[in-house]
Amino acid sequence: MPAVFQVSPFVTAPQARRGRSSCDLVSFGRGHRNKCSPGLQTYTCTFNIRNSGESATCASEHRESATAEEVGEAYRRDGFAFGPRVIPVDLLTRVNAGCDEVLSGIYDTGISPTEIGFTGDPTQLRKIDNPHFSNRSIAELVTSPELAQFLAKALGTSFIQAWMVQLLHKPPAPLDETSPVGNTAVGWHQDRHYWVPWWTPESEVLTAWIALSDVEEDSGPLCFFKGTQELGYLPEGADFFGAASDEQLEKMRLHVSTEDAHLLEAPVAGVLPAGAFSLHHRLIVHGSKSNVSRKPRRSIAIHFITEKAMPESGSGGSNDLINLQIMKGMLEDKSGCPLMFGSEKDAGYAL
Ligand SMILES: O=C(O)CCC(=O)C(=O)O
Numbered sequence: 001m002p003a004v005f006q007v008s009p010f011v012t013a014p015q016a017r018r019g020r021s022s023c024d025l026v027s028f029g030r031g032h033r034n035k036c037s038p039g040l041q042t043y044t045c046t047f048n049i050r051n052s053g054e055s056a057t058c059a060s061e062h063r064e065s066a067t068a069e070e071v072g073e074a075y076r077r078d079g080f081a082f083g084p085r086v087i088p089v090d091l092l093t094r095v096n097a098g099c100d101e102v103l104s105g106i107y108d109t110g111i112s113p114t115e116i117g118f119t120g121d122p123t124q125l126r127k128i129d130n131p132h133f134s135n136r137s138i139a140e141l142v143t144s145p146e147l148a149q150f151l152a153k154a155l156g157t158s159f160i161q162a163w164m165v166q167l168l169h170k171p172p173a174p175l176d177e178t179s180p181v182g183n184t185a186v187g188w189h190q191d192r193h194y195w196v197p198w199w200t201p202e203s204e205v206l207t208a209w210i211a212l213s214d215v216e217e218d219s220g221p222l223c224f225f226k227g228t229q230e231l232g233y234l235p236e237g238a239d240f241f242g243a244a245s246d247e248q249l250e251k252m253r254l255h256v257s258t259e260d261a262h263l264l265e266a267p268v269a270g271v272l273p274a275g276a277f278s279l280h281h282r283l284i285v286h287g288s289k290s291n292v293s294r295k296p297r298r299s300i301a302i303h304f305i306t307e308k309a310m311p312e313s314g315s316g317g318s319n320d321l322i323n324l325q326i327m328k329g330m331l332e333d334k335s336g337c338p339l340m341f342g343s344e345k346d347a348g349y350a351l
Pocket of ligand 1: 168186191207209220221222286287288299301
């Protein structure tokens with residue numbers, strides 16, 4: 001996703017699933033249908049998006065009992081995977097309080113994060129870059145050992161370092177049924193599209209996306225097109241600020257063989273309880289529809305590298321170059337790019 005570095009030094013509730021099985025489809029909109037397979041906790045559903053004339057279909061594959069080995073295997077095969085609730089409930093509570101503060105412009109470190117495009121409209125998507133600069137609980141989440149150890153085991157890696165963190169907050173739909181739902185969709189994209197100036201093409205750079213609220217079928221869950229990481233880089237269609245529309249997919253399909261076109265047909269949704277996470281590849285096509293539920297959808301995405309990542313040498317435009325230099329500095333002194341697992345001597349860029 002698009003990211004901006006800011007020249008600044010880094011200073012240093014329970015939302016457990018409320019007894020709902022993941023098969024209880026929220027009664028929302030018209031004409032929904034839900035097929036459950038409770039043992040596997042997988043299901044598909046279709047629901048209408050209020051006042052938009054659109055509908056969305058999703059299937060979810062989250063399993064609370066997934067082991068690190070299973071998550072790693074699914075990630076390597078599908079380009080994404082769903083992990084269990086690894087974030088301790090007390091940390092989750094503090095992080096949510098920290099996010100409330102950051103979203104209201106209160107920073108316990110005294111450092112502001114970066115936010116682009118917010119007009120003050122309360123129905124709008126909020127995307128805040130590097131909120132861990134601004135709030136100590138969010139910084140603690142980024143380096144939480146429970147998450148880092150799980151990721152290291154899943155990926156079989158000796159080194160993990162966060163290089164960019166994003167808070168995404170989708171406000172709830174208005175209570176008044178006649179008011180339009182805000183556009184909080186995140187358009188289809190491959191993260192690589194935004195990372196070309198930063199990382200060499202083969203670098204192992206990926207994302208752990210942590211649900212801070214329960215993410216349900218109608219919350220605008222993050223959706224992935226399985227196997228699309230194998231399609232390589234798709235030069236058209238990506239737009240984080242798009243509407244996750246079919247038009248975007250059409251543009252992407254222009255660069256996909258007829259044989260592989262089916263990969264861009266049915267996304268899998270990350271329907272997750274608060275505290276669980278998904279993991280995704282830099283080339284997986286993903287995005288999300290608007291939140292049409294009555295509750296906010298909130299997440300922290302940690303974009304991280306393993307020992308198999310090398311920053312670019314810097315051939316972009318001047319802004320890219322400045323940002324790259326800032327990022328390199330932060331990677332080396334760990335300010336803003338915290339080490340999550342292993343030791344700095346294992347960093348690919350240190351060799
Ligand atoms: O949270 C979303 O809906 C989009 C997140 C995303 O694109 C990412 O973390 O790469």
